[in-house]
Amino acid sequence: MNIDAGATLTALLTLFGIYGLIALSLNLEYGVAGIPNFGKALFVSIGAYTTGVTYTRLLPLLAGQEAVSPCGMTLSTALQLRTAIMRDLPGIGFVNFAVTIAIAMGVGAVVGCLMSYAALRLRQEWFLALVLLVGSEIVRIFVRGYEPIICASNGVSGIAQPFFFIRDARLNSIMFMLLILIMLLVVYVYVERLVRSPYGRLLRAVRENAEVAQAMGKNVAQIRAGVMAIGSAIAAAAGVLFALNVGFVSTNDYDVALTLDIWVMVVLGGLGNPRGALLGALLITLLDRFTGIAAIQLNRTGIALEFNYFRYILLGVILLLMLRFRPRGLLPERRHATLAYQALESQAAESTGDRG
Amino acid sequence: MYALMALGITLTVSVIKLPNFAHAEYITVGAYAALIASQQFPGNPLLIIVIAGTAGALAALIAHLTVFRALEKQRSSTYTLLLASFAVGLILRYSLFILADSTNLFDRRIQVSLQVLLREGSLIITNIFAWVVPTSLILVMLLSLLLNHTPIGRDMRAMANNLDLARIIGVRVERVKNWTWMLVGLLAGSSGALWGIYSSVSPLMGWFAILSVFAAAILGGMSSFTGTILGAYLVAFSENTVMQFLNFQLGVDFSFKPAVPFIIIILILLFRPQGLTGLFDFLRRGELRR
Amino acid sequence: MSALLQLRNIRKDFGGLRAVDDVSFEVERGKIVGLVGPNGSGKSTLIDVISGTIEPTMGQVIFDGRDITGKPPNTIFEYGLSRGFQEPGLFFQMTALDNTLLPVKNQRGERPTAAPWRRLWHAQEEKNALEAHNALARMEIAAQYDKLASDLSGGQMKLLEMARALMGSPTMMLLDEPTAGVAPKLAHNIFNHINALNKHFGITFLIVEHRLELLFEHVDAVIVMHMGSILAIDTPDAITSNAAVREVYLGD
Ligand SMILES: Nc1ncnc2c1ncn2[C@@H]1O[C@H](COP(=O)(O)OP(=O)(O)O)[C@@H](O)[C@H]1O
Numbered sequence A: 001m002n003i004d005a006g007a008t009l010t011a012l013l014t015l016f017g018i019y020g021l022i023a024l025s026l027n028l029e030y031g032v033a034g035i036p037n038f039g040k041a042l043f044v045s046i047g048a049y050t051t052g053v054t055y056t057r058l059l060p061l062l063a064g065q066e067a068v069s070p071c072g073m074t075l076s077t078a079l080q081l082r083t084a085i086m087r088d089l090p091g092i093g094f095v096n097f098a099v100t101i102a103i104a105m106g107v108g109a110v111v112g113c114l115m116s117y118a119a120l121r122l123r124q125e126w127f128l129a130l131v132l133l134v135g136s137e138i139v140r141i142f143v144r145g146y147e148p149i150i151c152a153s154n155g156v157s158g159i160a161q162p163f164f165f166i167r168d169a170r171l172n173s174i175m176f177m178l179l180i181l182i183m184l185l186v187v188y189v190y191v192e193r194l195v196r197s198p199y200g201r202l203l204r205a206v207r208e209n210a211e212v213a214q215a216m217g218k219n220v221a222q223i224r225a226g227v228m229a230i231g232s233a234i235a236a237a238a239g240v241l242f243a244l245n246v247g248f249v250s251t252n253d254y255d256v257a258l259t260l261d262i263w264v265m266v267v268l269g270g271l272g273n274p275r276g277a278l279l280g281a282l283l284i285t286l287l288d289r290f291t292g293i294a295a296i297q298l299n300r301t302g303i304a305l306e307f308n309y310f311r312y313i314l315l316g317v318i319l320l321l322m323l324r325f326r327p328r329g330l331l332p333e334r335r336h337a338t339l340a341y342q343a344l345e346s347q348a349a350e351s352t353g354d355r356g
Numbered sequence B: 001m002y003a004l005m006a007l008g009i010t011l012t013v014s015v016i017k018l019p020n021f022a023h024a025e026y027i028t029v030g031a032y033a034a035l036i037a038s039q040q041f042p043g044n045p046l047l048i049i050v051i052a053g054t055a056g057a058l059a060a061l062i063a064h065l066t067v068f069r070a071l072e073k074q075r076s077s078t079y080t081l082l083l084a085s086f087a088v089g090l091i092l093r094y095s096l097f098i099l100a101d102s103t104n105l106f107d108r109r110i111q112v113s114l115q116v117l118l119r120e121g122s123l124i125i126t127n128i129f130a131w132v133v134p135t136s137l138i139l140v141m142l143l144s145l146l147l148n149h150t151p152i153g154r155d156m157r158a159m160a161n162n163l164d165l166a167r168i169i170g171v172r173v174e175r176v177k178n179w180t181w182m183l184v185g186l187l188a189g190s191s192g193a194l195w196g197i198y199s200s201v202s203p204l205m206g207w208f209a210i211l212s213v214f215a216a217a218i219l220g221g222m223s224s225f226t227g228t229i230l231g232a233y234l235v236a237f238s239e240n241t242v243m244q245f246l247n248f249q250l251g252v253d254f255s256f257k258p259a260v261p262f263i264i265i266i267l268i269l270l271f272r273p274q275g276l277t278g279l280f281d282f283l284r285r286g287e288l289r290r
Numbered sequence C: 001m002s003a004l005l006q007l008r009n010i011r012k013d014f015g016g017l018r019a020v021d022d023v024s025f026e027v028e029r030g031k032i033v034g035l036v037g038p039n040g041s042g043k044s045t046l047i048d049v050i051s052g053t054i055e056p057t058m059g060q061v062i063f064d065g066r067d068i069t070g071k072p073p074n075t076i077f078e079y080g081l082s083r084g085f086q087e088p089g090l091f092f093q094m095t096a097l098d099n100t101l102l103p104v105k106n107q108r109g110e111r112p113t114a115a116p117w118r119r120l121w122h123a124q125e126e127k128n129a130l131e132a133h134n135a136l137a138r139m140e141i142a143a144q145y146d147k148l149a150s151d152l153s154g155g156q157m158k159l160l161e162m163a164r165a166l167m168g169s170p171t172m173m174l175l176d177e178p179t180a181g182v183a184p185k186l187a188h189n190i191f192n193h194i195n196a197l198n199k200h201f202g203i204t205f206l207i208v209e210h211r212l213e214l215l216f217e218h219v220d221a222v223i224v225m226h227m228g229s230i231l232a233i234d235t236p237d238a239i240t241s242n243a244a245v246r247e248v249y250l251g252d
């Protein structure tokens, strides 16, 4: 089998778009505001589980069809039903997609907000990291054991992306990729603007010294809740795309390993700099693809070595090297991000102009 | 079994001030060292446990010298150290995967010839049981002696109490840290061996257990020994007995079992961050922080 | 008119330790009042209680006619009571200008909903930037505006703290050892600034300070604390000749 360059590139950019979104959200939460969200997988999974629910329940409803339980005996009937709708009724597919994104972002925002209030009760700073990490696993175990959400450990398959109605597989995946990249661009511009605004300044102040920020009249708990809500909504939207991209919702995709991947991206790219998050996402996605391709090639030459192991070791080494030698990442946070500096510089220019 | 592992976490958190997730892998390293040793010297459990403890201690010391010490020097935040411990864990875990893959050592049980020592109705005591339980107890007792009656133990307690103060009164902090790490690794490694004797060895064993172990340490308040040991027993108890009860009474499925320690962690951190300490006066006896 | 700040029977216990014991006093509007006492006499604890950082075990704090006991620090700041920290409480990885801009109230650009749209806050931000620059200029550190706070000297840090506090347009400032670790000449300078702010803006001050001679030159009244309680409240001159105070301080 030859490697199809076009398809590889499409798949690569699609993944980059999804990881980029998640990395942007963590960059905002940890890089800018200093909240150690070690539960990133939870917020991504909220998007995915929402997808699992809407594509099996809401979709047939929107199409005016009889609801069929997606689990158990009627599993394959339900699968055929939703595949048929996505293929033949693109309008309904899009509506369902939009509704899914909206619900996911809403639920994500609410959960993110609530989790941030846990921090108020915690004594030591790293407890929050642990609570988020553990909370993420609890939800995963619960969803895995509780059938009504995504059929427990069986998961839900046949989750089609909105361009599925285009018969040409290549074209529809390119369209999906474009959709994701557009969303990435929108979110990037949004986060970049936040970082450069007085709001960004506020978040950085909370990161540096929450006690002093509070003494400067800032409601720290509310600010943290707000930024967690924004970050979690972005992550949940990315979770919807994640599920649509693999076409399958299963609890196994959203464990601590996903959280760690995102952390590596953000630490590698640059804390507090949205461009850094994108760079990190790109590099790690590329690394993934290359190790994947290399593994296939190696296996063909008969070396039976599990390449995945090297991937994780490599991630660990990258993380350690960055933390030790470039703790601010490849693209560090910019110091003069806000408009205030331009105001002062232009004033300075004017006054020298007046004298001249 | 959790007790030994959780004691290591308690020591790291209180003396080194680092929530170390790589602790999981020190356990696994010990288990693998024991597994390999058991193929060389079958029938000598003591030697096997000593080798495992040494391996764990070495892993912990090397990780400290190469990674954590440098990061602490550059005054990294707790989150940075936490991330670094994840990274160390990843590297160790998947190196063990490669080792296990190339030598075909997956899901193996450490072979110690099995003899039944005593059979009383349904109560069966084998030589395994006879090894595991006393070894754990002896280790805990040695640890307690070490902490309460040796200079190095006194220094560790001083550091747990107040790091700056300890430095001022002349504790050689770096040296004590090295010793603490070795001790922590020794505990982790030998508990890995015991666990491998008891059930089986795989590269993921430590990782799967680590959050239960944290739960035990947190339940124990992360400052006292007796509390930690009690916490470990409570976690083990609630994972098994309480889960069984929930299953019978409320029909809660066993697939939820892994969530039990996690729920413990969250409840304790949110509502009783000091854990069990202070609940009973006798718990104060083994306290690191007074 | 009643006093700007009133403390009524404040007590604070840390476990078994009574750090502040039944303290009551008033600070009149527009005055500069010194708070002195040996180490550990409870001055910082009292500042923490007034600013809302910690809750008192007992007692009431009234500011500007409002009961602020147990209110969170951000609310108390909103009411116009601003505090400095004994260790410089700056945002060290942020520039002097960003530090100074932070406490400005009602910034539209600080709302996440408005932040992405520059035109909603751009005019306000420019105005604030110029004001911040003026505040820095007033403290003679305008040239350092784009330096990181961590790169400033100890004295400049103290000045930056005051410039920053000024941007919150406070009615009253609490300062905890504003000249700690500062060269004597600069210490004078800092007190001159305090005086100027008092004259210009009518800001009331409560100042914890160990350099008594310097402090006494500038204050209207002095409160002496000892082991958590008030030993004396009087004018600087009277305090200097107060026998009980001399005993605590000089052991005679
Ligand atoms: N958070 C705290 N916990 C326990 N004791 C405290 C705490 N803060 C201050 N103290 C104690 O309260 C007393 C008063 O301290 P402080 O207000 O800092 O004094 P000052 O500022 O006058 O030197 C001291 O004995 C100090 O040890």
Ligand SMILES: [Mg+2]
Residues within 6 Å of the ligand: C043, C044, C045, C086
């Ligand atoms: Mg003080």
